[in-house]
Amino acid sequence: MENKSMWEATANSNNGRPQLQGNQECDVVIIGGGFTGLSTAYHLQQKNVRTIVLEKNYIGSGASGRNGGQILTGFIDSMSSLAKKKGLQTARQMLQMSLDSIDLIEKIIQENDISCSFQRSGHLYAAYKPTHLEWLKKEQEELERDFNYRVQVINKGAMQAELKSDFYHGGCIDENSASYHPFNYVLGLADTVEKCGGTVYENSEAIRMTKDKNQKIIIETSTGKIVADHVVIVTNAYSGDLHKTIARSVIPVESIMIATEQLPDELVSSLIPKERAVFDTKHMLYYFRRTPDNRIAFGGSGRSIKNDTTRLFDNLQKGMNTVFPELKNHKVEYCWSGKVGFTREMLPYIGQLEDGTHFAFGYAGHGAAMSTLMGKLLAENILQENQGDNPFEKNDLKPIPFYSQHGKAVGLMKYYFKVKDAIS
Numbered sequence: 004m005e006n007k008s009m010w011e012a013t014a015n016s017n018n019g020r021p022q023l024q025g026n027q028e029c030d031v032v033i034i035g036g037g038f039t040g041l042s043t044a045y046h047l048q049q050k051n052v053r054t055i056v057l058e059k060n061y062i063g064s065g066a067s068g069r070n071g072g073q074i075l076t077g078f079i080d081s082m083s084s085l086a087k088k089k090g091l092q093t094a095r096q097m098l099q100m101s102l103d104s105i106d107l108i109e110k111i112i113q114e115n116d117i118s119c120s121f122q123r124s125g126h127l128y129a130a131y132k133p134t135h136l137e138w139l140k141k142e143q144e145e146l147e148r149d150f151n152y153r154v155q156v157i158n159k160g161a162m163q164a165e166l167k168s169d170f171y172h173g174g175c176i177d178e179n180s181a182s183y184h185p186f187n188y189v190l191g192l193a194d195t196v197e198k199c200g201g202t203v204y205e206n207s208e209a210i211r212m213t214k215d216k217n218q219k220i221i222i223e224t225s226t227g228k229i230v231a232d233h234v235v236i237v238t239n240a241y242s243g244d245l246h247k248t249i250a251r252s253v254i255p256v257e258s259i260m261i262a263t264e265q266l267p268d269e270l271v272s273s274l275i276p277k278e279r280a281v282f283d284t285k286h287m288l289y290y291f292r293r294t295p296d297n298r299i300a301f302g303g304s305g306r307s308i309k310n311d312t313t314r315l316f317d318n319l320q321k322g323m324n325t326v327f328p329e330l331k332n333h334k335v336e337y338c339w340s341g342k343v344g345f346t347r348e349m350l351p352y353i354g355q356l357e358d359g360t361h362f363a364f365g366y367a368g369h370g371a372a373m374s375t376l377m378g379k380l381l382a383e384n385i386l387q388e389n390q391g392d393n394p395f396e397k398n399d400l401k402p403i404p405f406y407s408q409h410g411k412a413v414g415l416m417k418y419y420f421k422v423k424d425a426i427s
């Protein structure tokens with residue numbers, strides 16, 4: 004169901020990149036050409052460390068080129084819940100890191116002139132039920148009291164200024180969130196890596212990892228071999244057999260998106276007047292926004308127990324038309340899907356395994372922001388320049404039990420959440 008995304012179809016011109024041929028050497032070989040891998044390469048190249056990025060398909064072909072482009076503050080879990088689970092100091096540090104990640108993206112884009120329609124227009128977390136609005140109000144109080152962090156909660160009456168829709172009961176606005184054209188950002192990152200002296204290969208799947216007698220890493224593809232001092236595996240929800248411990252520690256969950264045809268300016272401006280990145284409090288959430296070329300891009304949960312792809316997209320379109328009845332007579336031009344990486348704790352993991360492999364993954368739908376920062380932290384780990392504790396550091400990955408059954412488990416969970424949305 005991985006059809007070409009609207010982002011790819013509307014991306015800046017891209018000549019593609021060569022395939023690895025023959026033998027090469029570098030300081031750090033990075034497996035995975037998404038935000039995390041390219042950010043790692045970018046930050047290493049800044050320090051004149053020689054990097055090679057290997058991408059199995061093409062840059063942005065994983066989640067980085069298929070997402071909603073919503074660069075959000077926070078995490079999938081609320082900050083109050085994280086404070087309970089991890090302690091207030093750690094939760095504060097996590098929130099700060101999510102804010103830093105957005106600043107970092109903005110800085111990279113500005114300094115390297117990346118054309119990707121980045122804008123700080125904030126997010127709207129829309130309440131699906133009246134009880135959800137009460138929860139958002141409580142969360143707002145705790146954010147202000149415990150985190151000294153301000154968001155604004157609005158009642159249903161004030162929603163018309165945010166959305167031309169009666170579907171929601173209010174919402175929470177966070178002005179620090181942003182959005183971009185994700186495919187243009189990932190392409191821009193790859194160009195920047197190359198300008199800084201790094202190399203990026205496409206159609207170059209890393210199929211085997213071994214070490215030579217000098218403990219150098221050897222990565223083989225079907226057309227060549229790389230010898231390096233360090234290896235970073237950032238294949239996230241697209242991990243295969245290359246490193247089983249990593250693959251079995253990330254749970255891939257499918258998410259689907261549709262995008263309308265280009266809409267008249269007055270219509271699209273009236274639907275989301277402040278151009279917020281919008282997502283809602285449903286268990287099977289919707290997320291949506293205006294695109295730089297005047298479409299509505301609308302996302303939701305992917306494959307469930309029944310594998311009927313057409314029905315999933317039809318249902319998502321029905322959902323979009325329920326939120327915005329004015330879209331009923333407008334065509335959906337693009338449908339695509341991708342895999343979102345989750346960890347057991349629903350928090351990102353970063354670290355180095357006993358065999359020396361560096362990794363980061365599992366941003367749980369918040370990777371548009373966090374992945375660029377994780378790439379920077381991976382670079383710092385390799386250079387041994389990291390300062391202080393990183394609350395996401397995990398050096399002993401515990402593979403998820405019954406991993407081969409995770410597809411069924413995710414399907415059942417989605418079914419359960421669908422029922423919960425309907426009744427609670």
Ligand SMILES: Cc1cc2nc3c(=O)[nH]c(=O)nc-3n(C[C@H](O)[C@H](O)[C@H](O)COP(=O)(O)OP(=O)(O)OC[C@H]3O[C@@H](n4cnc5c(N)ncnc54)[C@H](O)[C@@H]3O)c2cc1C
Pocket residue numbers: 034035036037038039040057058059060061062063064065066067068069070071072073074075207208209210237238239240241242243245258259260290302340341342343344363364366367368369370371372373374
């Ligand atoms: C439909 C959808 C909507 C989303 N919406 C949002 C959103 O609005 N906001 C948000 O914050 N997050 C969102 N996300 C999540 C976000 O896109 C990811 O967290 C982020 O892109 C992860 O980046 P990454 O570099 O870690 O992984 P990826 O971009 O997935 O990159 C991993 C790459 O590794 C490559 N690879 C795998 N195996 C090998 C190998 N053996 N050799 C070489 N290469 C290999 C893959 O081809 C892939 O390109 C969404 C995800 C999806 C799928």
